[in-house]
Each structure stands twice: as C-alpha cells, then as structure tokens.
Amino acid sequence: MDDRQFADWTRLLERHTGLFIAPERRSFLVSGIRTRMREVGCRNYREYYRQLSAGNTQVREWSLLVDELTVHETCFFRHASSMKLVEDVVVPSVFEHRQSLNAWSVGCATGEESYSLAMLLDDFCKKQEGERYFGVTGTDISLPSLQHAREGLYLNRRLQGVRPRFREKYCLPENSHRFRVHPDLRKRVCFSRLNLRDVDQAPFANLDLVFCQNLLIYYDRERRLQIVKRLAECLRPAGVLILGPGELLEWQHPNMERVRYPDTLAYRRTD
Ligand SMILES: C[S@@+](CC[C@H](N)C(=O)[O-])C[C@H]1O[C@@H](n2cnc3c(N)ncnc32)[C@H](O)[C@@H]1O
Numbered sequence: 001m002d003d004r005q006f007a008d009w010t011r012l013l014e015r016h017t018g019l020f021i022a023p024e025r026r027s028f029l030v031s032g033i034r035t036r037m038r039e040v041g042c043r044n045y046r047e048y049y050r051q052l053s054a055g056n057t058q059v060r061e062w063s064l065l066v067d068e069l070t071v072h073e074t075c076f077f078r079h080a081s082s083m084k085l086v087e088d089v090v091v092p093s094v095f096e097h098r099q100s101l102n103a104w105s106v107g108c109a110t111g112e113e114s115y116s117l118a119m120l121l122d123d124f125c126k127k128q129e130g131e132r133y134f135g136v137t138g139t140d141i142s143l144p145s146l147q148h149a150r151e152g153l154y155l156n157r158r159l160q161g162v163r164p165r166f167r168e169k170y171c172l173p174e175n176s177h178r179f180r181v182h183p184d185l186r187k188r189v190c191f192s193r194l195n196l197r198d199v200d201q202a203p204f205a206n207l208d209l210v211f212c213q214n215l216l217i218y219y220d221r222e223r224r225l226q227i228v229k230r231l232a233e234c235l236r237p238a239g240v241l242i243l244g245p246g247e248l249l250e251w252q253h254p255n256m257e258r259v260r261y262p263d264t265l266a267y268r269r270t271d
Helices: 003-017 023-040 045-052 056-068 080-097 112-127 143-151 156-161 164-170 196-201 221-233
Strands: 100-106 133-140 153-155 171-173 178-181 189-193 207-212 235-243 256-259 265-269
Touching: 003 023, 003 045, 003 056, 023 045, 023 056, 045 056, 056 143, 080 100, 080 112, 080 207, 080 235, 100 112, 112 133, 112 164, 112 189, 112 207, 133 143, 143 189, 153 156, 156 178, 164 171, 196 221, 207 221, 221 235
Parallel strands: 100 133, 100 207, 133 189, 207 235
Antiparallel strands: 153 178, 171 178, 235 265, 256 265
16 A cells, blocks of 8 residues: 555545544554455455445445454453542542442443443442442444443453452353353443544533543544543533543643542543
8 A cells, every 4th residue: 555545545534434544553554454355355445445435335344444443452440540540539429429420431342341330330339328320331433342342241261350259240151151241230331333523413411430541542642632622521520531541641621630540541520
C-alpha cells in the first residue's frame, strides 16, 4: 500500500466509521484489509475500495472490516489500581448520598470490564443495609464483541484476575473449560453498539462513573481531547471519569478536577 492509497483508505474509514488509523499503524490496516479481501475474493485494494464505497449495500462488509481494524484485547479486572479506585472511593462516595449508581464502560470489547465493575458494585450493594441499585452499560463499535459480551461465556483461563470470592459468587461453571457470568449479575449489565463518533446522539447523561480504558490510545491527541470532553459531559455533578494512566497527558476542563489515587488517571466533575 503506497502513501496515496494509505491516505485514501484512512479518509474513507474515518468518514464512514469514525475510525482513526494513525500512520504508524499502517501494517495493521494492511493486514486487516487483506484479510477481508481474501474473504470476499478481491484481488487488489482498488477493487475492494470500490466495493466498499459503492453505497449502503455493504453494511455487513463494513461491520466485518471494522472488526478486523479494532483491537479487542481485554480481561477481567484488567487495570487493578483503577478497579481499586472504583471499589475504595467511587462506589462508597456515590452511595453515601444516593441509592443508585449508573456506570458506563466505554469500548467494552467482549464485556470483561463491564462485568468486573458489576461485580464490585453488586458486592458493595449486598453488604449495605437498605436497598441499593446499580446498572452498568457496556458499549462498543464491534458487533461480534458485543454478542460475546451478552452471552457472558468465557474460558476458565480468563478467571485469572478474578478474586476467589467473586469466582464463587459470580462465575458459574458451564462445562469443563468454560464458565458463564451469573444470570443475576448479567441482568444488571446491558450492552449496546455505539460508535464513539456518535456519542452526542447517545442517551447518556447524569452518569456516576464513566470508565474508558485502552481505547483512546488508538486516537491522536486532538481526537482524544474531543472524546474525553464528550465523556465528561455525560457525568452528573461529582461523577467520576476513569481513563487509563498515561492515555491523556495534561488534560484540563473547567468543570473537572483530578482525583488523586495511585497509578490511576481519573477526574471528578465539580459543577
Ligand atoms: C483494546 S479494547 C479495550 C477493552 C477494555 N476497555 C479494556 O480496557 O480491557 C478497545 C475496544 O474499543 C473499541 N473501539 C474502538 N474504536 C471505537 C469507536 N470508535 N467506538 C466504539 N468503540 C470503539 C474496539 O472495538 C475494542 O473493543
């Protein structure tokens, strides 16, 4: 793929899907496109490009290409310090003043992050006197990942990051090598497709917690700033936004203050 083709492809992808492919990820783009070209029997980039640009008959193919061009790596309790911040600070402080908590896991991939948050929340709620409610919404651009997330079925080796008490409580053996997230917990978590590009049209407002990790890293600084500003606007006053450490340097927003907690990058809404 030469420079001009790369520019054409990245423009087409950004226009059609909002996906941004940085110049240093050219080989990743090439390998994803080639995989789809093999599947659909296209012999060269130009032919496949023409097919994709040919109008709205290509919805399925676009979805499969987007899936090739996004990284879905994840695991339960992936970033321990951020999860600890949720458990030690965010959850107790929200429930001190309110009876319910709503969380959003942005770019949730196959659901492990959303279920990890739900485990922490459920565990806290069950220990309290009186009724407490919570909901977690996981969103992603990838339909196959969301389908996997809804099923809540994982290989046993994915249990690695899950503490023994949570394994017992929330992970039911399905067969000798898989487990399924407990149906009562699954009821508290919903998954829906959302391209971050369209976040303005999404019905997200007054959230207590927005958790967004390992997604911004695929965008340049300008796009990261736009995305994070929009995520911050979805919070209620005192709501917390948690990013991956190092994913956004020196960000400032008039209504957000930094939450100081070791090895984390988090902001609280102040207005
Ligand atoms: C590396 S995974 C991160 C999963 C999880 N947040 C974690 O930290 O373990 C990144 C996810 O972001 C999703 N993603 C990438 N671009 C997106 C976009 N524009 N809108 C919504 N989701 C997107 C991908 O499909 C992928 O599942």
